[in-house]
Amino acid sequence: MWSDMTKEALHLAARNIRIRVMRPSTLVPSIAISSFLFLAFGYAFGKIASVPGFPAQNYLAFLTPFIVLQAMVFSSGDAGFGMLTDILSGYFDKLLLAPINRFSILFATLFTASLRAIIQVVIIVAIALGMGVSFKTGALGVLVVIWFAVTFSVGWTCLGIIIALRTRSPEVTQSYFVVFFPAVFLTTAFVPAEFLPGWFRVLTRINPVTYILESTRVLVIGGWDWGGLWQGLVVVVIFAGMLMALTTWFFRRATA
Amino acid sequence: MADSKMIVVKGLAKQYPNGVRAVAGIDFAVSSGEFFGFLGPNGAGKSTTIKILSTLIRKTAGQVTVAGFDIDRDALEIRRRIGFAMQEVGLDDLSNALDFLVLQGLLYGLSGDDSRKKAKELLSLVGLSSVAARSVGTFSGGMRRRLDLVAALMHSPTLLFLDEPTTGLDPQSRLAIWDYLRQLNSKGMTVFLTTQLMEEADRLCSRLAIIDNGLLVAEGTPPQLKAQVSGDIVRVLFSSAGEQADMSNIIDYVRQREYVLEVRTIEGGLNVNVRNGGDAVPGLLRLLHDRGISVANLSVLSPSLDDVYLKHTGKQIRESAPTTGPTKSIQPRIRFRRR
Numbered sequence A: 001m002w003s004d005m006t007k008e009a010l011h012l013a014a015r016n017i018r019i020r021v022m023r024p025s026t027l028v029p030s031i032a033i034s035s036f037l038f039l040a041f042g043y044a045f046g047k048i049a050s051v052p053g054f055p056a057q058n059y060l061a062f063l064t065p066f067i068v069l070q071a072m073v074f075s076s077g078d079a080g081f082g083m084l085t086d087i088l089s090g091y092f093d094k095l096l097l098a099p100i101n102r103f104s105i106l107f108a109t110l111f112t113a114s115l116r117a118i119i120q121v122v123i124i125v126a127i128a129l130g131m132g133v134s135f136k137t138g139a140l141g142v143l144v145v146i147w148f149a150v151t152f153s154v155g156w157t158c159l160g161i162i163i164a165l166r167t168r169s170p171e172v173t174q175s176y177f178v179v180f181f182p183a184v185f186l187t188t189a190f191v192p193a194e195f196l197p198g199w200f201r202v203l204t205r206i207n208p209v210t211y212i213l214e215s216t217r218v219l220v221i222g223g224w225d226w227g228g229l230w231q232g233l234v235v236v237v238i239f240a241g242m243l244m245a246l247t248t249w250f251f252r253r254a255t256a
Numbered sequence B: 001m002a003d004s005k006m007i008v009v010k011g012l013a014k015q016y017p018n019g020v021r022a023v024a025g026i027d028f029a030v031s032s033g034e035f036f037g038f039l040g041p042n043g044a045g046k047s048t049t050i051k052i053l054s055t056l057i058r059k060t061a062g063q064v065t066v067a068g069f070d071i072d073r074d075a076l077e078i079r080r081r082i083g084f085a086m087q088e089v090g091l092d093d094l095s096n097a098l099d100f101l102v103l104q105g106l107l108y109g110l111s112g113d114d115s116r117k118k119a120k121e122l123l124s125l126v127g128l129s130s131v132a133a134r135s136v137g138t139f140s141g142g143m144r145r146r147l148d149l150v151a152a153l154m155h156s157p158t159l160l161f162l163d164e165p166t167t168g169l170d171p172q173s174r175l176a177i178w179d180y181l182r183q184l185n186s187k188g189m190t191v192f193l194t195t196q197l198m199e200e201a202d203r204l205c206s207r208l209a210i211i212d213n214g215l216l217v218a219e220g221t222p223p224q225l226k227a228q229v230s231g232d233i234v235r236v237l238f239s240s241a242g243e244q245a246d247m248s249n250i251i252d253y254v255r256q257r258e259y260v261l262e263v264r265t266i267e268g269g270l271n272v273n274v275r276n277g278g279d280a281v282p283g284l285l286r287l288l289h290d291r292g293i294s295v296a297n298l299s300v301l302s303p304s305l306d307d308v309y310l311k312h313t314g315k316q317i318r319e320s321a322p323t324t325g326p327t328k329s330i331q332p333r334i335r336f337r338r339r
Helices: A002-021 A024-050 A059-074 A077-089 A091-097 A103-130 A138-167 A170-185 A198-206 A208-222 A226-255 B046-053 B075-081 B097-107 B112-125 B141-151 B171-186 B198-204 B222-228 B247-255 B277-290 B305-313
Strands: B005-015 B021-031 B035-039 B061-066 B082-085 B159-163 B190-195 B207-212 B215-220 B232-238 B260-266 B269-274 B295-301
Touching: A002 A077, A002 A103, A002 B097, A024 A059, A024 A103, A059 A103, A059 A138, A059 A170, A059 A208, A077 A091, A077 A103, A077 A138, A077 A170, A103 A138, A103 A226, A138 A170, A138 A208, A138 A226, A208 A226, B005 B046, B005 B190, B021 B046, B021 B061, B021 B190, B021 B207, B021 B215, B035 B046, B035 B171, B035 B198, B046 B061, B046 B159, B046 B190, B075 B082, B082 B141, B097 B112, B097 B141, B112 B141, B141 B171, B171 B190, B171 B198, B190 B198, B198 B305, B207 B222, B207 B305, B215 B222, B215 B305, B222 B305, B232 B277, B247 B260, B247 B269, B247 B277, B260 B305, B269 B277, B269 B305, B277 B295
Parallel strands: B035 B190, B035 B207, B082 B159, B159 B190
Antiparallel strands: B005 B021, B005 B061, B207 B215, B232 B269, B232 B295, B260 B269
């Protein structure tokens, strides 16, 4: 059963990659927006790095995890939108008619989304390195950053799929990423927690994204510090795991 | 397989969550090799039935076996053996035609090479070879239908479901598809077709069932069904369109004659179902003349499937007299879309 499913999912993923990943829309936002954010925030806030108590010498290094995570959230609606396009065009029914395990369709979607996430993170890391950011944890650290980003992206992708399946509305599915703003901005994305007013600090502590962001940042500017890593690790696994379980449930309901 | 039955349906019912009872308990069977037509007006339950039989939606009650497999227990085995060209053509607009078909083959377990070979073969069969590399989103309606049809044939199914396969096509494309469907059937493929085109049913189907309000109202071969309509049809064509102003009055008036069974409007005239054609003609002519209508042509015909359909569903194929709007379509039909 698993080998059949893998085969089916790979066939379907190949299609997704052909028509949805190998498109300018994958690369342009990650290259253009990320570069822009590096430049804009980098120059606007660059001097903060010299304030006593700031944890990094290079502000861009401090900013890198934010750039990575925002890119993940920003393009996470694509998978749900793609699935919805197939549902509305009737192509999804063709897939349901095929003698395949229906979860292959979901696996293929998540696989494709992960691949896209990897491409985007690699591009962003390359831009960061090009702008002089050095990763304290080296090449292995970069791999862990990619893992964090992809796991985080899978969670958001699942959320997009759930919204697509529940609302069946392209408009809602495309615009759900407005949650992007509180999710990424109510964190310690730009300055460390000590620099924030008390109420804001409380909000960042409630926001699970903060933990993922900070653990990713430990890898960039800190080092192999397990004390700083485990919280983000636990949060990102729970976040992605819960949403994957929910998506599976909604997908089963939608296709049964 | 117990016998050569391809589809066996017993007490099939479907009630949607919103309370609509689309199918209200039907029984029928389709033998292997048959070309079976499923007719009915808007919302009669045709699409619901075909979607249940093809495992796309679940039934509420009843027993269904397809290709010898129980639809609840062996849906996967059924899916391997059936092809379904849907009314809502479900194509992947972003892929090119060849890739689209090849993936279809791969999902049905064909190897990459076999799938590619079969895809090319089918594309050339329906005259789409030259656009194989074009993205499907750029195809015209007729091309989309043809591509959708061959997509259902990639895995050489033993049973083919067709939901109004030629609705919205120009006559030329329609004839080409009919021709191809007949070929498939003569090679042994069982075909289950829903349609609202009586001509389509008459030309293709070896046996028909008519469904209305979720219930089967008639079943048989086209000649058997036609024999159920008693009497003859007198077709009257008027000499000019200007005289059709008070058509509804005339229809009512004609309908009240004791020798008239039913009246319906057709392109430029009337079809009058009478007990006996020869006896009715003089009276009918006099009546129309008295009303100031000049008749250009009159013929006495045997009942067609249109008349069978009208008798059983009470619905006319053409709802309005041809005074409204341009009269383009020769084929009487009702168009609808329903999910």
